Amino acid sequence: MKSRVEKVFANLPAKPDVVLLANSVDPHIDLSFFYLFDVPSGLFEGSVAVARPDGALDVTSSPLEAESAELAAKHDPHVAVHVVGRGETAQAVQKLIPASATVGLNFRELTHDWYVKLTEMLPNAKFVDASIGLQRARLTKEPAEIERIRAAAKIGSKVATEIPSMLKAGRSELELAAEMEYRMNQLGASGRSFATIVGFGPHSAEPHYQPDKTKLRPGDSIVCDFGAWHRRYACDITRSFHFGPRDPEMKAVHDCVEAAQNAALTALRPGVPGKEVHAAAQAVIDASRWKGRFTHGLGHSLGLAVHDGSGGLAPNVDDPLEVGMVVTVEPGIYLPGKGGVRIEDDVVVTKTGYEFLTTAPRGYLEVPA
Amino acid sequence: MKSRVEKVFANLPAKPDVVLLANSVDPHIDLSFFYLFDVPSGLFEGSVAVARPDGALDVTSSPLEAESAELAAKHDPHVAVHVVGRGETAQAVQKLIPASATVGLNFRELTHDWYVKLTEMLPNAKFVDASIGLQRARLTKEPAEIERIRAAAKIGSKVATEIPSMLKAGRSELELAAEMEYRMNQLGASGRSFATIVGFGPHSAEPHYQPDKTKLRPGDSIVCDFGAWHRRYACDITRSFHFGPRDPEMKAVHDCVEAAQNAALTALRPGVPGKEVHAAAQAVIDASRWKGRFTHGLGHSLGLAVHDGSGGLAPNVDDPLEVGMVVTVEPGIYLPGKGGVRIEDDVVVTKTGYEFLTTAPRGYLEVPA
Numbered sequence: 001m002k003s004r005v006e007k008v009f010a011n012l013p014a015k016p017d018v019v020l021l022a023n024s025v026d027p028h029i030d031l032s033f034f035y036l037f038d039v040p041s042g043l044f045e046g047s048v049a050v051a052r053p054d055g056a057l058d059v060t061s062s063p064l065e066a067e068s069a070e071l072a073a074k075h076d077p078h079v080a081v082h083v084v085g086r087g088e089t090a091q092a093v094q095k096l097i098p099a100s101a102t103v104g105l106n107f108r109e110l111t112h113d114w115y116v117k118l119t120e121m122l123p124n125a126k127f128v129d130a131s132i133g134l135q136r137a138r139l140t141k142e143p144a145e146i147e148r149i150r151a152a153a154k155i156g157s158k159v160a161t162e163i164p165s166m167l168k169a170g171r172s173e174l175e176l177a178a179e180m181e182y183r184m185n186q187l188g189a190s191g192r193s194f195a196t197i198v199g200f201g202p203h204s205a206e207p208h209y210q211p212d213k214t215k216l217r218p219g220d221s222i223v224c225d226f227g228a229w230h231r232r233y234a235c236d237i238t239r240s241f242h243f244g245p246r247d248p249e250m251k252a253v254h255d256c257v258e259a260a261q262n263a264a265l266t267a268l269r270p271g272v273p274g275k276e277v278h279a280a281a282q283a284v285i286d287a288s289r290w291k292g293r294f295t296h297g298l299g300h301s302l303g304l305a306v307h308d309g310s311g312g313l314a315p316n317v318d319d320p321l322e323v324g325m326v327v328t329v330e331p332g333i334y335l336p337g338k339g340g341v342r343i344e345d346d347v348v349v350t351k352t353g354y355e356f357l358t359t360a361p362r363g364y365l366e367v368p369a
Numbered sequence: 370m371k372s373r374v375e376k377v378f379a380n381l382p383a384k385p386d387v388v389l390l391a392n393s394v395d396p397h398i399d400l401s402f403f404y405l406f407d408v409p410s411g412l413f414e415g416s417v418a419v420a421r422p423d424g425a426l427d428v429t430s431s432p433l434e435a436e437s438a439e440l441a442a443k444h445d446p447h448v449a450v451h452v453v454g455r456g457e458t459a460q461a462v463q464k465l466i467p468a469s470a471t472v473g474l475n476f477r478e479l480t481h482d483w484y485v486k487l488t489e490m491l492p493n494a495k496f497v498d499a500s501i502g503l504q505r506a507r508l509t510k511e512p513a514e515i516e517r518i519r520a521a522a523k524i525g526s527k528v529a530t531e532i533p534s535m536l537k538a539g540r541s542e543l544e545l546a547a548e549m550e551y552r553m554n555q556l557g558a559s560g561r562s563f564a565t566i567v568g569f570g571p572h573s574a575e576p577h578y579q580p581d582k583t584k585l586r587p588g589d590s591i592v593c594d595f596g597a598w599h600r601r602y603a604c605d606i607t608r609s610f611h612f613g614p615r616d617p618e619m620k621a622v623h624d625c626v627e628a629a630q631n632a633a634l635t636a637l638r639p640g641v642p643g644k645e646v647h648a649a650a651q652a653v654i655d656a657s658r659w660k661g662r663f664t665h666g667l668g669h670s671l672g673l674a675v676h677d678g679s680g681g682l683a684p685n686v687d688d689p690l691e692v693g694m695v696v697t698v699e700p701g702i703y704l705p706g707k708g709g710v711r712i713e714d715d716v717v718v719t720k721t722g723y724e725f726l727t728t729a730p731r732g733y734l735e736v737p738a
Contacts (some may be wrong), residue, residue: 025676026563027396028478041579043564045676063664064577067705086685107482109397112474113500115481131482178554185547190579194395195412195560208433210410210559295432307394307414316455336436 003078004036004137005051012133016104018097019130021049022114030109031304032134033059034232037079039072041065046089050096058096060084090121097122104130135309139301140324145233146348146357149302149326152235153346153357155187155228160239160360163224164367167243173198173211180226189228193236194306197225204240205340207296207332218244218369221339223332227306234306236328237358238344244369250341253290253333254364257341260284260331261362264298264313268329269353274299274317281331282315290333299328302346325349326357372447373405373506374420381502385473387466388499390418391483399478400673401503402428403601406448408441410434417458419465427465429453459490466491473499504678508670509693514602515717515726518671518695521604522715522726524556524597529608529729532593533736536612542567542580549595558597562605563675566594573609574709576665576701587613587738590708592701596675603675605697606727607713613738619710622659622702623733626710629653629700630731633667633682637698638722643668643686650700651684659702668697671715694718695726 002010009015021036023029025045033049036057042065050058057079061069066083073079084092097103099122105115108131118127141149159180166179177196184192199209200216204223216222225238240257242250260281267280278298285294297314300307303326311319312327321327325348332342343362347354371379378384390405392398394414402418405426411434419427426448430438435452442448453461466472468491474484477500487496510518528549535548546565553561568578569585573592585591594607609626611619629650636649647667654663666683669676672695680688681696690696694717701711712731716723 024477026674027398027400029396031396041581042577064575067575068577068579086683105481107485108393108480110481111477112479112481112484113476113498115484116476116498129482129485174557174559175555178551181554181560182547182551185550186544188543190543191550191564192560206433206436208411208437210437212410305395314455 003055005055005057005078007137008036008051008130008133009053011136012104012130014128015053016128016130017101019051019104019133020097020118021106022110022118023047024111024114028111030106032106032109032138035134035138035304037072038076039068040231041068048089048093058082060089060092093118093121097125100124102126102128104128104133106131106134108135138303139309139311140322141303141326141348142324145303146324146326148231148233149235149346150357152189152193152228152230152233153237154359155184155189155230156226156235156237157358157360158187159183160224160237163239164241164365167216167222167241167367169218169369170215172213172215173200173203174213177211180224184228189230191229193227193229193234197223199223199340201339202337205334205336205338207334207342216243219247220244221250221341223340223342225342225344232304234302235346235358236302236306236344237346237360238330238342239360240341240343242364242366246366250339251364253335254341256285256288256290257331257333257343258362260294261329261343261345264329264331265347265354268321268347268349270323270349270351271320273320274311274313275315277313278315285331285333293333293335294331295334296332299330302326302328321349323349323351372424374424374426374447376506377405377420377499377502378422380505381473381499383497384422385497385499386470388420388473388502389466389487390475391479391487392416393480393483397480399475401475401478401507404503404507404673406441407445408437409600410437415458417462427451429458429461462487462490466494469493471495471497473497473502475500475503477504507672508678508680509691510672510695510717511693514672515693515695517600517602518604518715519726521558521562521597521599521602522606523728524553524558524599525595525604525606526727526729527556528552529593529606532608533610533734536585536591536610536736538587538738539584541582541584542569542572543582546580549593553597558599560598562596562598562603566592568592568709570708571706574703574705574707576703576711585612588616589613590619590710592709592711594711594713601673603671604715604727605671605675605713606715606729607699607711608729609710609712611733611735615735619708620733622704623710625654625657625659626700626702626712627731627733629663630698630712630714633698633700634716634723637690637716637718639692639718639720640689642689643680643682644684646682647684654700654702662702662704663700664703665701668699671695671697690718692718692720
């Protein structure tokens with residue numbers, strides 16, 4: 001198997017002499033840094049990684065994280081760690097990179113400030129965009145990466161399955177979100193992979209809602225969209241519930257969203273452009289009385305980031321799916337002022353179609369108030 | 370009082386026609402976006418903010434977050450929200466900015482990819498670095514910002530005070546971290562402000578350690594470094610404990626760190642360069658038998674980010690402290706292979722010195738095993 005560094009170069013149409021990644025201050029950290037350097041612990045603010053076509057990888061570490069970095073490097077003979085003190089980064093970069101090299105950069109995760117600094121550190125170098133190579137390499141996951149997402153998805157699925165038992169009239173959105181996150185961490189998550197969405201009643205109709213002190217009331221629709229980190233990889237799952245007496249319209253909405261998700265999954269296999277999978281789900285919803293109420297893309301790539309590159313299942317994605325891609329499949333219908341339903345699962349593309357990574361029941365669940 | 374937009378322009382030596390902020394995909398979001406646009410909910414991936422010298426602010430929002438954006442804009446007559454669909458951002462930018470404008474950008478939080486795109490959207494514009502203006506404006510907090518950090522710090526302090534009651538032999542670092550985060554969320558935090566550090570025994574000697582399944586054992590030193598978000602503002606607090614029978618050396622280490630923190634606080638007041646406050650703490654440690662064991666900067670700015678700009682209390686900070694700055698004060702001593710002690714508090718600089726925002730007891734705490 002190719003090393004990850006080699007995979008990045010193999011995915012670059014024009015080969016630079018090196019690929020350089022540079023982290024700024026949290027949250028402006030290049031997640032590709034952790035794609036190339038599999039270090040379990042540490043933030044690596046200000047660190048630089050220099051990858052070469054032969055698979056070699058040099059990384060700089062501040063003294064603060066040197067212990068973790070050196071331990072991780074022991075597992076990979078291609079990696080060399082350079083402990084660099086405050087203000088010594090320019091010197092390290094100049095040592096690691098020939099003055100007139102062609103340097104590939106990850107334009108999508110590099111701050112412009114770092115770019116300007118690099119042009120000063122290496123005034124004779126030529127800088128080119130290598131983000132496509134990093135992105136393509138990251139889009140199709142190795143088995144070890146899939147196992148991490150699967151472990152994260154197992155945690156998310158377990159908590160999703162437990163949500164009905166956590167629903168009580170008078171409990172707030174924030175309290176439910178806190179309980180869900182606590183259970184994920186107890187199950188071994190290293191935190192939530194994004195700000196947990198818990199929306200009750202009309203709030204469930206806002207796809208990017210953030211929970212507040214609103215209390216659960218009988219008759220509320222509920223959308224819970226959340227995820228866990230496991231060894232730097234994310235899962236992302238949504239389940240929708242109904243609290244208290246059945247609302248026939250919301251039941252029908254849920255059935256329609258489920259049908260849309262099933263249509264998408266039926267279409268999902270290697271070679272199919274992402275937009276066609278989106279279209280399969282949208283066709284189901286647009287053929288219903290909720291035409292136009294599916295207001296976002298069907299899904300996104302998942303990996304070291306929750307929105308992991310430009311692949312996925314949106315109307316603008318022409319790229320065909322490939323074996324090893326991990327995507328979310330998350331149709332939804334939103335009725336402003338009333339409520340919404342979204343069902344989201346994580347799947348890995350396989351030779352014959354797909355495999356679920358999330359495993360929580362997807363059917364309509366009415367929870368007695 | 371000046372509006373925040375006006376404060377940014379007032380802090381720019383050369384005035385651009387507009388200041389433009391552009392968010393990429395999470396985590397590459399410009400936190401200054403939320404400095405200028407006080408919207409409580411939403412991620413605003415791909416959104417743009419255009420600020421003008423007269424205080425006006427235009428922001429773009431995807432349809433997904435339009436509801437939150439429009440609600441927030443109602444509270445501020447200077448803000449106009451433009452709901453922009455997929456692929457319509459370039460058009461919106463061209464409408465909002467004159468073709469040959471001088472455009473200030475936040476180089477430190479803008480991806481280089483966005484920079485390249487902007488040069489294509491506005492080929493006749495002149496782009497200049499406005500990050501210094503944003504940073505300076507953000508460094509000195511308004512009373513409303515201080516109140517948010519204080520609220521976050523109150524949550525962090527409450528949980529810090531409760532940690533001794535959570536310590537049990539056999540409990541893992543991850544379990545303790547999960548419990549701390551759960552309690553913060555129950556107290557109203559909208560999540561942890563960074564990955565919680567819980568280190569037992571030798572792990573407490575690694576400043577940027579991340580918790581694992583290591584179990585607490587009698588005789589362990591313990592470092593807990595954590596924080597909460599409250600309405601997008603962070604706190605950051607560290608407390609160190611000792612579990613079980615007293616270790617005279619670690620008790621002496623704690624006393625020394627406490628003395629270093631007190632020395633720093635005594636030096637901390639408006640007009641004093643950050644590096645002098647660092648030096649005050651370092652002098653105490655370097656005069657002890659643990660000379661050289663204080664391996665990081667004394668503190669950093671705190672606000673919308675946990676490392677909020679280049680101010681702070683580090684050896685390279687020449688800038689004098691100003692009233693309204695919020696900084697951490699966090700000396701530590703680390704004995705590799707044995708354990709460490711760090712004490713961290715958040716303070717706001719006042720006319721006469723400083724005021725604590727974190728309030729948990731700072732003294733040495735031995736917890737019976």
